Amino acid sequence: MRIDVVTLFPDFIRESAALGVVGRAQERGLLAVHGWNPRGYATDNYRRVDQRPFGGGPGMLMLAEPLGACLAAARAADPAPARVIYLSPQGERLTQAKVRQLAAEPRLILLCGRYEGLDERFIDREVDEELSIGDYVLSGGELAAAVLVDAVGRLQEGALNHADSATQDSFEDGLLDCPHYTRSEATGTEGVPPVLLSGDHAAIARWRRQQSLGRTWLRRPDLLARARLDKADRALLAE
Numbered sequence: 001m002r003i004d005v006v007t008l009f010p011d012f013i014r015e016s017a018a019l020g021v022v023g024r025a026q027e028r029g030l031l032a033v034h035g036w037n038p039r040g041y042a043t044d045n046y047r048r049v050d051q052r053p054f055g056g057g058p059g060m061l062m063l064a065e066p067l068g069a070c071l072a073a074a075r076a077a078d079p080a081p082a083r084v085i086y087l088s089p090q091g092e093r094l095t096q097a098k099v100r101q102l103a104a105e106p107r108l109i110l111l112c113g114r115y116e117g118l119d120e121r122f123i124d125r126e127v128d129e130e131l132s133i134g135d136y137v138l139s140g141g142e143l144a145a146a147v148l149v150d151a152v153g154r155l156q157e158g159a160l161n162h163a164d165s166a167t168q169d170s171f172e173d174g175l176l177d178c179p180h181y182t183r184s185e186a187t188g189t190e191g192v193p194p195v196l197l198s199g200d201h202a203a204i205a206r207w208r209r210q211q212s213l214g215r216t217w218l219r220r221p222d223l224l225a226r227a228r229l230d231k232a233d234r235a236l237l238a239e
Ligand code: ADE
Pocket: 087, 088, 089, 131, 132, 133, 134, 135, 136, 137, 138, 139, 140, 141, 144
């Protein structure tokens, strides 16, 4: 998969995408992340990339021409058709289901806004989808783009070391993850639920499912209302 990120801070995207699981996915050739700076496509002497909005008011918008030229260059860098995503607080809220869908695309182009955002006509013309990472305002789309690159990158086939670790993630079944415990020199097995030490795999699976359900019930009842639960789940919740 290829992801091109159009941003005034391409180094941030390159550096964050070089770390951890996503960095390893790039090393393994499963993912390629490229940064593109609209400033390099500005035509005036000052390399301006912002402009005042019609109607006045505070704040500036990103200038459409350098952004358009930069996006065109990013599109042309690879023959595969790209889905163009604009990160903004006005977008549809990103979910794990959306991440899965995007992870199956051959190519994404992410547009990061700065200032007050982009000209609406540019969005109408060029953008396939507008996505938000949450109901709060960041000073630019870069952190949101880095979130999306990470979430999509780690789902590329072969990116994670244990093949099943992605399917057991929080949200994959619409529920929060169960708690985890690790061996430690200092604490040994102290405070570890005894079932996890029992070696009884069926009992452990049942306990984990019940913890997932219980945590989701306590912390995110909105998720529980939408999750598809079977009879066994309902029985575990009722216990
Ligand atoms: N840009 C600024 N705030 C954002 C948010 N919450 N999600 C995505 N992009 C953004």
